[in-house]
Each structure stands twice: as C-alpha cells, then as structure tokens.
Amino acid sequence: MDDPVYSVVIPVFNSTVTLPRLVDRLEAVFTEMGVGHEVIFVDDCSPNIETWAILKELTATHQQVHCVRLARNFGKAGAVLCGMSHISGQFVITIDDDLQHAPEDIPILVAECQHDVVIGAFQNKKKHSVLQIFTSWVKRRFEVLIFGDLKGVKMSPYKLFKAAVVENMLKVATPHPFIPALMLYATRDVVQVEITHHPRQHGQSGFNIRRRIRQFSNLLFGNSWLVLKAMAYLGFSIALLSFVYGGWLILSNLIYGRAVPGWTSLMVATLILGGFILFSLGIIGEYLIRIIEGVEKRPPFLVGETAW
Incomplete structure (x- = not known):
C-alpha cells in the first residue's frame, strides 16, 4: 500500500459496536475526498476482551486499519501518543471512538490544513452533568493561566496536525503527557473550526472523575511550576x-x-x-x-x- 496522506489515530477503551461503523464511515469520507488514509486504533488495555478481538478482525478485513494494544492502561494521552508514533501520513487526525465526532466533518478540518494544527470545536453545546461542566471550566481556566489565551480557540480531542508538528511533540520525553501542552510546545499556529457534536449511541463514557483528576494533575504538575x-x-x-x-x-x-x-x-x-x-x-x-x-x-x- 502506498503511503497514505492522512493518518487517523483513535484511542480505544472498551468500545465494540461503534468501531466497525467508524471504519466504514472513515473509508467513505476519504474515498469521496480521493486521498489515501490509514486508521491506527490504540487499545488502552481495555478490560473488555471483545474490544481487541474486534480490532484484530478489522485489521484482517481492512488493509488500511492497524491496531496496537498497550501493555497496561496508560490513559488517553498515552494512547494518542502511541498512535502518533506509528503514523506514516502527511497529516494526523485524532478522533474519539464513540462516533460523537462525525468522520464526515474531516473535510472541514482539512480545509484549514495550511495551519499547523486545526481543532474541531462543537458549535452546539454538549449535554453534560453539572460536575462535568464545572471540572471542564476549571481545566479551561488553568489552561489559559498556564499556556496563555489562544483567542477563539477551545481544546477538543478532534484535531488535525501536520506530521512535522507530531514529530516535534514526540521529542518531548514525559511519563505524564498532556496533549494540548505538547501541541503548544511544538507550535502556536493553531486555529479552530466548528463541527457538530453527536450524542453517544452506545455505552457510557470511560472518562470518569478519576480520569479527569489524573488529566488535570498532568496539566498542573507536568507543565507548570x-x-x-x-x-x-x-x-x-x-x-x-x-x-x-x-x-x-x-x-x-x-x-x-x-x-x-x-x-x-x-x-x-x-x-x-x-x-x-x-x-x-x-x-x-x-x-x-x-x-x-x-x-x-x-x-x-x-x-x-x-x-x-
């Protein structure tokens, strides 16, 4: 297979039924765009044994799909970095595995690919609990305090990177990675585009309060004095x-x-x-x-x- 133009990195934790649909929708998007792509799933040592079984089946039936299973649970940021370390495309797209990020919005990000990083922010408000809204607000305030305020830019897992930016991000050796910090260390050429947020169709989010605290501690202790x-x-x-x-x-x-x-x-x-x-x-x-x-x-x- 020729080197793809786009590498799609997808961290996975306990997901099952959404994975085949995600692969099919990604394939349809890039076929319509007329460009080659690869999909790199990174299983963050999911307790659900069906997750890895489905990923291996997708690898066997789709030439562009590759899968990695981590030795233990390292968290979402570690899984994303693992996927980034295996890319071969000119651009890297990170997307969640639950279909709340629509693959059909990828052309919106690609339209701004002259920038180093393009972030897909939701134009419609997500439905979250009061605790989730509060913790997100606190995290956002500290991000601004530590990294400075990027005017008109809000962080989101849905991003497009130039491969050169990813290469520089991977040069930072840290056991507690925080993706926005690595991104802003590598470049300040970051723009935002609006995309649509879709409700979760299957299961519940694995990003619980414990994982939120761990992410916040990585932001606070790993990237600032x-x-x-x-x-x-x-x-x-x-x-x-x-x-x-x-x-x-x-x-x-x-x-x-x-x-x-x-x-x-x-x-x-x-x-x-x-x-x-x-x-x-x-x-x-x-x-x-x-x-x-x-x-x-x-x-x-x-x-x-x-x-x-």
Missing part, C-alpha cells in the same frame, strides 16, 4: 504576617504591659501553620515523584501487542 510558585507566595505572605503580628505582640507588651493570654490562639496558629507546611511538602513530593520518573525515563506508553 504554578503550584510551587503559589505555595512560595502564600508561605512568604504568612511569614510576613506572622512577623508583623509577632512584632505587634512584643510592642504591645513593652509599651502597654499587655500580656498575651490564651493557649487557644496559639494552638490554632500552630495547627494552621503545621497543616500548611504538610500540604506544601505534599506538593513538593508530587513534583519530586515526577522528576524521578523523568530521570528514570519512564515512557508514556508500552506496546503489548500489535495487529498490522
């Missing part, structure tokens, strides 16, 4: 206030002869400061763990099995 700086500023402020308050107590005793009564206030202050110190040590510990993992050169993914 923001928390350490905040702890430093807070610690300095508390120390300054403590010195001012201590000075006032000394002067009050010397000038007015006022003794400072009460063990209660002393214990409260001690507990507050002790709690702050322990919390700060926990933050430092999180950074140290990630530094150690980086020094050990732990990869963001390990391949367990392939079907090519």
Whole structure:
C-alpha cells in the first residue's frame, strides 16, 4: 500500500459496536475526498476482551486499519501518543471512538490544513452533568493561566496536525503527557473550526472523575511550576504576617504591659501553620515523584501487542 496522506489515530477503551461503523464511515469520507488514509486504533488495555478481538478482525478485513494494544492502561494521552508514533501520513487526525465526532466533518478540518494544527470545536453545546461542566471550566481556566489565551480557540480531542508538528511533540520525553501542552510546545499556529457534536449511541463514557483528576494533575504538575510558585507566595505572605503580628505582640507588651493570654490562639496558629507546611511538602513530593520518573525515563506508553 502506498503511503497514505492522512493518518487517523483513535484511542480505544472498551468500545465494540461503534468501531466497525467508524471504519466504514472513515473509508467513505476519504474515498469521496480521493486521498489515501490509514486508521491506527490504540487499545488502552481495555478490560473488555471483545474490544481487541474486534480490532484484530478489522485489521484482517481492512488493509488500511492497524491496531496496537498497550501493555497496561496508560490513559488517553498515552494512547494518542502511541498512535502518533506509528503514523506514516502527511497529516494526523485524532478522533474519539464513540462516533460523537462525525468522520464526515474531516473535510472541514482539512480545509484549514495550511495551519499547523486545526481543532474541531462543537458549535452546539454538549449535554453534560453539572460536575462535568464545572471540572471542564476549571481545566479551561488553568489552561489559559498556564499556556496563555489562544483567542477563539477551545481544546477538543478532534484535531488535525501536520506530521512535522507530531514529530516535534514526540521529542518531548514525559511519563505524564498532556496533549494540548505538547501541541503548544511544538507550535502556536493553531486555529479552530466548528463541527457538530453527536450524542453517544452506545455505552457510557470511560472518562470518569478519576480520569479527569489524573488529566488535570498532568496539566498542573507536568507543565507548570504554578503550584510551587503559589505555595512560595502564600508561605512568604504568612511569614510576613506572622512577623508583623509577632512584632505587634512584643510592642504591645513593652509599651502597654499587655500580656498575651490564651493557649487557644496559639494552638490554632500552630495547627494552621503545621497543616500548611504538610500540604506544601505534599506538593513538593508530587513534583519530586515526577522528576524521578523523568530521570528514570519512564515512557508514556508500552506496546503489548500489535495487529498490522
């Protein structure tokens, strides 16, 4: 098979019935466009044994389909990077496996392929729970704080990359990848196009609160010293206030002869400061763990099995 123009990377976790339909719809889109493509599924060590069985069957029946199964669950970002490391196309498209992203919207992204990255953002609002809306809002605020505000651009899993950008993203060695951070490290030439969000047709999303917390921690601890700086500023402020308050107590005793009564206030202050110190040590510990993992050169993914 000739080298494809487009490589479609799809992270998979426990999906089954949507996978054959996704392959058929992708094939129809690229046939209409008149260009070659490949589809790279990355199974993030799904507990559902049917997932890998279906992927291998698709590989056997479709020449353009390739599959990789990770040795253990590394998370969505690790699965995406794994797929990116196997691409051979000039452009890379990332899309979810649940058909909430319509393959028929790919030409909309391709129309802006002169840019390094094209993000497909939803023109219609998704129906999410209050918790999902709140956590997404918090994540968005921190993304702006850490990376800066890309005017008119919102992050989405549906993206088109130039292969050169993907190559530069893969050069960053981190055991806790965060795709938007890697993308913005490689380029700032990012644009957004509007696409349609479709409801999930089968099953429930595997992106639960635990996975959201892990993704947010990768954003916060893996791509910024923001928390350490905040702890430093807070610690300095508390120390300054403590010195001012201590000075006032000394002067009050010397000038007015006022003794400072009460063990209660002393214990409260001690507990507050002790709690702050322990919390700060926990933050430092999180950074140290990630530094150690980086020094050990732990990869963001390990391949367990392939079907090519």
